[in-house]
Amino acid sequence: MSQKNHEGKRTARERLQEQREKERARARRGRQAVVAGSVVVVLAVAGGIAVWATSAGSGKSGSDNETARPKQASGGSSPAIPVGAAGAPSTLTVWEDFRCPACQQFETGFRPAIHELQDSGQLKNEYHLVTIIDGNAGGKGSRNAANAALCAQDAGKFRDYHDVLYSHQPPEEEDKFADKQYLLQLAGKVKGLVTPAFTRCVNDGRYDHFVQKSTDAFAKSGYRGTPTVLLNGKDLSKEKGGRLTPADLKKMVQDANKGKQPGKSASPHTGASPHPTTSTRGRQAVRSTPSRGEQAVPGASPREKQHGTSAAPGN
Numbered sequence: 001m002s003q004k005n006h007e008g009k010r011t012a013r014e015r016l017q018e019q020r021e022k023e024r025a026r027a028r029r030g031r032q033a034v035v036a037g038s039v040v041v042v043l044a045v046a047g048g049i050a051v052w053a054t055s056a057g058s059g060k061s062g063s064d065n066e067t068a069r070p071k072q073a074s075g076g077s078s079p080a081i082p083v084g085a086a087g088a089p090s091t092l093t094v095w096e097d098f099r100c101p102a103c104q105q106f107e108t109g110f111r112p113a114i115h116e117l118q119d120s121g122q123l124k125n126e127y128h129l130v131t132i133i134d135g136n137a138g139g140k141g142s143r144n145a146a147n148a149a150l151c152a153q154d155a156g157k158f159r160d161y162h163d164v165l166y167s168h169q170p171p172e173e174e175d176k177f178a179d180k181q182y183l184l185q186l187a188g189k190v191k192g193l194v195t196p197a198f199t200r201c202v203n204d205g206r207y208d209h210f211v212q213k214s215t216d217a218f219a220k221s222g223y224r225g226t227p228t229v230l231l232n233g234k235d236l237s238k239e240k241g242g243r244l245t246p247a248d249l250k251k252m253v254q255d256a257n258k259g260k261q262p263g264k265s266a267s268p269h270t271g272a273s274p275h276p277t278t279s280t281r282g283r284q285a286v287r288s289t290p291s292r293g294e295q296a297v298p299g300a301s302p303r304e305k306q307h308g309t310s311a312a313p314g315n
Contacts, residue, residue, distance in 0.1 A: 088262065091231075100227065110246050131143045132225070161190050232256055
């Protein structure tokens with residue numbers, strides 16, 4: 001290769017790197033808007049990007065088991081994991097990515113309210129786990145964490161492990177959840193979860209195809225990003241300008257459930273549900289939003305690796 005050609009390729013690489021840095025900076029500014037609770041601005045930034053990201057992550061799963069389905073999970077074209085009493089009169093549908101900062105903000109801030117509603121039989125959740133960030137930034141953390149959470153579902157400990165994962169979400173520039181040994185280490189925080197069966201499930205990527213199927217469903221759904229949060233089919237990012245608080249969510253569930261019997265309480269959740277850590281982080285997120293000091297439902301996390309997260313039907 002001539003020196004001239006070598007220099008030309010080097011320059012092209014440098015230009016590409018500069019463009020990527022500019023995109024990261026732009027996404028970083030958008031993410032700051034999320035923290036400020038400016039959902040309308042976030043939607044404008046995120047629009048049209050999340051669908052590309054999920055599509056980019058599509059393709060055949062690394063798992064050979066294309067029919068594996070976790071216990072009690074719904075199948076079909078849009079698989080989900082149920083949490084809470086099956087007969088609960090209200091349903092909270094959540095599309096989320098374990099690497100998504102806005103998902104972490106939502107989960108830690110709203111967790112006490114959601115757990116209270118679940119445990120009283122007022123609310124059941126349907127979790128759709130997707131891999132937007134893997135598709136957009138590369139890596140396997142979204143997929144591996146989702147697979148591990150589905151392995152925990154088989155052990156009856158999805159909720160506890162789900163909460164642990166969000167409590168230990170790595171910084172956005174790290175793909176730490178790609179490390180299956182780290183996922184197993186976190187599983188040790190949930191009493192009784194680490195067993196030979198669970199470890200094998202995590203290491204084998206048993207539910208990788210299930211996760212990919214959920215991601216494909218999100219790409220076709222018309223939703224704009226994660227977290228997408230729906231209460232009885234109603235998009236919560238459109239309620240109160242997206243600035244919904246945990247108290248608002250509880251009131252909406254109570255109003256929807258008037259005259260209806262609660263479902264039978266779900267089985268007790270064992271394990272180390274890290275409330276001291278997560279509730280503290282949730283309060284910090286609340287203080288960071290200017291909407292009366294309360295936390296907004298984060299409709300987007302347009303980070304440099306995710307590029308799009310908000311719940312606007314047209315994951």
